[in-house]
Amino acid sequence: MLEVKDVTLKYGDFVAVENLSFEVNKGEIFGLLGTNGAGKTTTFRTIMGLLYPSKGYVKYDGEFVSYDTVDRIGYMIEERSLLTKLTVKDLMLYFGQLKNVDAKTILERLDYWLKRFDIENYKNKKIKELSKGNQQKIQFISALINEPSLLVLDEPFSGLDVINMELFVEVIKEYKEKGCTIIFSSHQIDHVESFCERLVILQKGKTVLSGLIKDIKKEFKKHTIKLIADGIEKDKLKAIKGVYDVIENSNQWIVKVENEANAMDVFEYVKTLNNIQKFEVEEASLSEIFIAKAGKKYEEA
Numbered sequence: 001m002l003e004v005k006d007v008t009l010k011y012g013d014f015v016a017v018e019n020l021s022f023e024v025n026k027g028e029i030f031g032l033l034g035t036n037g038a039g040k041t042t043t044f045r046t047i048m049g050l051l052y053p054s055k056g057y058v059k060y061d062g063e064f065v066s067y068d069t070v071d072r073i074g075y076m077i078e079e080r081s082l083l084t085k086l087t088v089k090d091l092m093l094y095f096g097q098l099k100n101v102d103a104k105t106i107l108e109r110l111d112y113w114l115k116r117f118d119i120e121n122y123k124n125k126k127i128k129e130l131s132k133g134n135q136q137k138i139q140f141i142s143a144l145i146n147e148p149s150l151l152v153l154d155e156p157f158s159g160l161d162v163i164n165m166e167l168f169v170e171v172i173k174e175y176k177e178k179g180c181t182i183i184f185s186s187h188q189i190d191h192v193e194s195f196c197e198r199l200v201i202l203q204k205g206k207t208v209l210s211g212l213i214k215d216i217k218k219e220f221k222k223h224t225i226k227l228i229a230d231g232i233e234k235d236k237l238k239a240i241k242g243v244y245d246v247i248e249n250s251n252q253w254i255v256k257v258e259n260e261a262n263a264m265d266v267f268e269y270v271k272t273l274n275n276i277q278k279f280e281v282e283e284a285s286l287s288e289i290f291i292a293k294a295g296k297k298y299e300e301a
């Protein structure tokens with residue numbers, strides 16, 4: 001289990017991450033979200049023991065990260081800091097041996113991953129000759145080469161096309177099934193729900209949202225109703241208890257209510273209308289919850 005407890009990290013006087021706490025269990029995929037400069041990479045560097053918190057601590061399986069624990073961790077850094085003059089094979093031998101994996105095993109694992117990622121022909125090519133997407137695959141392989149039990153992935157999907165993103169997701173899910181503890185960061189808020197159950201969202205180093213996505217949504221309570229019917233009167237909708245916003249969007253109405261019970265009151269009104277084609281009640285999206293908590297859109301935070 002990875003434990004990040006009350007971590008504050010400063011660069012000089014600048015507080016990059018403040019009082020950050022979360023845990024990631026074995027067999028769990030955890031999302032660390034935030035827009036540019038939110039503190040994601042700083043958090044990862046702290047997890048890896050590359051930066052020391054001025055307050056709080058990070059432990060992996062009850063121990064502080066050290067030379068011993070690093071062997072069990074796979075770290076995919078955001079910047080493409082690959083040694084570009086090396087061939088794929090030599091780079092992997094270098095990274096693998098740093099993690100105490102013997103050369104024969106490294107080469108066997110490399111062959112497997114190159115085949116899996118459909119880049120078998122690149123084994124003896126120099127990194128600088130590879131496209132950005134293929135360099136990203138090499139970076140991902142370098143994080144997997146020691147078959148880690150903790151996988152730290154900084155922006156693993158940025159710049160990937162949909163097919164390769166699915167390939168990465170498939171591998172990450174496999175590692176989850178094997179009991180690996182996985183933490184990844186992302187700029188994007190929309191696709192994570194299908195991918196992880198728990199997250200932290202940072203805004204300028206501070207935690208805006210944290211916990212199980214289903215609990216965050218349950219606690220937030222607010223719901224959105226999508227409605228298509230004849231004879232809808234905006235004033236009547238607005239007058240219903242708990243309705244705080246009504247938007248007409250071409251032929252569809254979007255009605256925002258404070259909680260699920262209020263949605264039932266809207267349903268009572270809708271039953272009096274003709275030609276009801278749609279009545280859908282949805283929980284708030286993570287983006288909507290973020291706006292409510294942070295006072296601005298996620299992309300603008």
Ligand SMILES: Nc1ncnc2c1ncn2[C@@H]1O[C@H](COP(=O)(O)OP(=O)(O)OP(=O)(O)O)[C@@H](O)[C@H]1O
Nearest residue numbers: 011014016034035036037038039040041042043078
């Ligand atoms: N070495 C450093 N010295 C001083 N400030 C730094 C340093 N590294 C990062 N920062 C600052 O700390 C804050 C958090 O940066 P960090 O790189 O952790 O954010 P991030 O969420 O990973 O951003 P991005 O998505 O853009 O990579 C930013 O304001 C950044 O400018």
